Amino acid sequence: MKLVDIYFQLKADVNYIEQELERAIDTQLRDLYLSSTHLLKAGGKRIRPVFVLLGGKWGTYDLDRLKHIAVSLELIHMATLVHDDVVDDADKRRGRETVKAKWDNKVAMYTGDYILARALSTVTKLANPQIHQILSHAIVEMCKGEIEQVRDLHNWEQGFRTYLRRIKRKTALLIAISCQLGAVASEASADLVRRMFRYGYNVGMAFQITDDILDFTGTDKQLGKPAGSDLRQGNITLPALYSATKGANKERFQNWIAQGTLQEHMDEAIELIRRGEGIAVAQSLAARYIERARQELAGLPENQTKKSLLEIASFIGERKF
Known part of the structure; x- marks a missing residue:
């Protein structure tokens, strides 16, 4: 199933959010406009705005209120991507030049800030203090996640819990509050607000774990960047961590790490991870998170919103790009 098919019921509203995203970063300063819209025009799954809209379906659905949250969360996501590309020295994002590559680091940093x-x-534009409290807390946690990633670059002594905490902060939390804030803004019940947060958290964890799998198993065309890019940059994800500490090729990895020669054997290391047990372990964990997300929807009314949330969870668990 394609994501566009899942989105079909929300097509008009998603298109409206897309227009609002463009309006939100419009500016008469031409250079800033070009750099700010560069990533926006590259497209994307827009999964966070869609989760906001679906969360809003559990209460009084009001697109004029929900759009402020949907646009805000997608822009926060975009800003982190622009900054990430500077930190990672990345030249490609979604198959296109990054802001950093097309302009320079300074422009990219200020573009992300803007x-x-x-x-x-x-x-x-929304007066509800709960919305601002949830959002500000999430931004703080996301910053912690980014710092943790920098701290743990090339750190093969980190544990699996460290990895999971990092991806919770870097990815899962923003997806969780997308679902949660949609429900809050629509004045859904407290139980539904909690369920939407937990659903989004579990889907978000699976989303990032799947991303980390695809970084090894995807093609350059699918990824829009070279396979194994995370490991080449020193970002150690679950498939690599498992292969190097518990897999059948553990001894070879440990020798490379101890001798400081992993970079010299990077192509071989990526191939070993691609064929190793770490991929299956990561897939199994992602599947467990998807099942937990489904369980959060158990007992809710059988309607199109629930069906869409279940279908998105299935897509994330099975996606190949």
Whole structure:
């Protein structure tokens, strides 16, 4: 199943959010406009805005309220991508030049700051203090996740819990609050707000674990960047961590790490991870998170919203790009 098919019921509203994203970062300063819209025009899954809209279906659905959250969260996501590409020295994102590559690091950093500022400005149109408390807490946690990733670059002594905590902060939390804030803004019940957060958290964890799998198993065309890019940059994800500490090729990895020669054997290491047990272990864990997400929806009314949430969970668990 394609994501576009799942989105079909929300097509008009998703298109409206897309237009609102463009309006939110519009500026008369041409250079800033070009750099800010560069990533936006590259497209994307827009999964966070869709989760906001679906979360909003559990209460009084009001697109004029939900759009402020949907736009804000997608802009926050975009800002982190622009900044990440500077930190990672990445030249490609979604098959296109990054802002950093097309302009330079300084432009990219200020572009990311501008997009983040526009995100925060957008959400101020909603007066509910709970929304701002949830959002500000999430941004703080996301920053912690980014710092943890920098701290743990090339650190093969990190445990699996460290990895899971990092991806919770870097990825899962923003997806969780997308579902949660949609429900909050629509004044859904407290039980549904909690369920939407937990559903989003579990889907978000599976989303990032699947991303980390695809970084090894996907093609350059599918990924829009070379396979194994995370490991080449020193970002150690679950498939690599398992292969190097518990897999059949553990001894070879440990020798490379101890001798400081892993970079010299990087192509071989990536191939060993691609064919190793770490991929299956990561797939199994992602599947467990997807099942937990499904369980959060158990007992809810059988309607199109529930069906869409279940279908998105299945897509994330099975996606190949």
